Amino acid sequence: MSDDQIRQHRDAIDDIDVQILKLINQRAHHAHEIGVLKGGGLVYRPEREAQVLRRVKDLNQGPLPSESVARLFREIMSACLSLEKPLTIAFLGPLGTFSESAVVKHFGHAAQLQPSVSIDEVFRQTEAGMADYAVVPVENSTEGAVGRSLDLMTQTPLKVCGEVVLRIHQHLMRKRPDLVGITRIYSHSQSLAQCHEWLNLHLPNAERIAVASNAEAARLAAEDVNTAAIGGEAAAERYELVKVVSNIEDEPNNTTRFLVLGQADASRSGKDKTSLVMSAKNQPGAVFQLLAPLAENGVSMTKLESRPSRDGLWEYVFFVDVEGHRDDALVQKAMKELAERAVILRVLGSYPVAVL
Numbered sequence: 001m002s003d004d005q006i007r008q009h010r011d012a013i014d015d016i017d018v019q020i021l022k023l024i025n026q027r028a029h030h031a032h033e034i035g036v037l038k039g040g041g042l043v044y045r046p047e048r049e050a051q052v053l054r055r056v057k058d059l060n061q062g063p064l065p066s067e068s069v070a071r072l073f074r075e076i077m078s079a080c081l082s083l084e085k086p087l088t089i090a091f092l093g094p095l096g097t098f099s100e101s102a103v104v105k106h107f108g109h110a111a112q113l114q115p116s117v118s119i120d121e122v123f124r125q126t127e128a129g130m131a132d133y134a135v136v137p138v139e140n141s142t143e144g145a146v147g148r149s150l151d152l153m154t155q156t157p158l159k160v161c162g163e164v165v166l167r168i169h170q171h172l173m174r175k176r177p178d179l180v181g182i183t184r185i186y187s188h189s190q191s192l193a194q195c196h197e198w199l200n201l202h203l204p205n206a207e208r209i210a211v212a213s214n215a216e217a218a219r220l221a222a223e224d225v226n227t228a229a230i231g232g233e234a235a236a237e238r239y240e241l242v243k244v245v246s247n248i249e250d251e252p253n254n255t256t257r258f259l260v261l262g263q264a265d266a267s268r269s270g271k272d273k274t275s276l277v278m279s280a281k282n283q284p285g286a287v288f289q290l291l292a293p294l295a296e297n298g299v300s301m302t303k304l305e306s307r308p309s310r311d312g313l314w315e316y317v318f319f320v321d322v323e324g325h326r327d328d329a330l331v332q333k334a335m336k337e338l339a340e341r342a343v344i345l346r347v348l349g350s351y352p353v354a355v356l
């Protein structure tokens, strides 16, 4: 291709960029006007954002992949929303954790990050209004439930208004670019567990030390050349460590699911989920009977998780996710019947199925 042809294409791109810039700012103007009309009420509307993202994915005819288009619009909306009001999001810090990646994936880069020292603190700050939303991990495809998040979910007045599904890649990182002389490996207990087989095979003699977060692990590994950390890309970058071996997670489809909590849940988006927590009487067949109204009303269950109840020995609470919104007729009917059978039934919130 000649220089002349390249110049023609670049001229075309320059013209298009002028139009894109103008259109994005027109969009931002409308978002700002909507913000004024909301009059200080809730500015972030998860159901609308999910609809915008689904629509552009459906309309997209390429050559850009729909996932890329959705990511671009995620950032455009993030910037537009910050004109209405910048959102502050609490998550398990420090910076460099997978929770931070989940926040950015869901809210875009215009959101203000508020790293907290523990999952308890994430809930507390959001409940106290020091953060607009909380993002907490609830389950990992390899390791199962994140107990602390679930326990806190039963007590909080916050509502679930979204979910984030994040593909997790774990890397072995340290100051040196090789595996020589590693005596200790730091990581969060979940990450250590997710890389258990790889560690048994490649570093069987190194001591495994569980610490509060992967970012904390990376910080410790940066201080001592005889140690290593396991964590994500963000942790390696933040502490300037070499990724000696990438993708060491035992399960190739390793994903973590996070929930977004705020003062209210979401309205219907057309493709929603509802999270419930309930407890059954301590008698044979109780769980089966408890859940029967879901099947009888054709409401699909996407998750069932049990946790020991904290106020009764050998009593259990159940976390159940169902397809549909709490305003859907069949979901309402099923919940009414569930409420008659359960000792406790609480709706944690309805929210759009993750789009990104």
Ligand SMILES: C=C(O[C@@H]1C=C(C(=O)O)C=C[C@H]1O)C(=O)O
Residues within 6 Å of the ligand: 030, 031, 032, 034, 035, 043, 044, 045, 046, 048, 049, 052, 076, 077, 078, 080, 081, 084
């Ligand atoms: C503009 C609005 O406010 C926010 C920004 C949105 C956008 O940029 O499209 C969508 C939903 C809201 O989170 C709206 O409610 O429509």
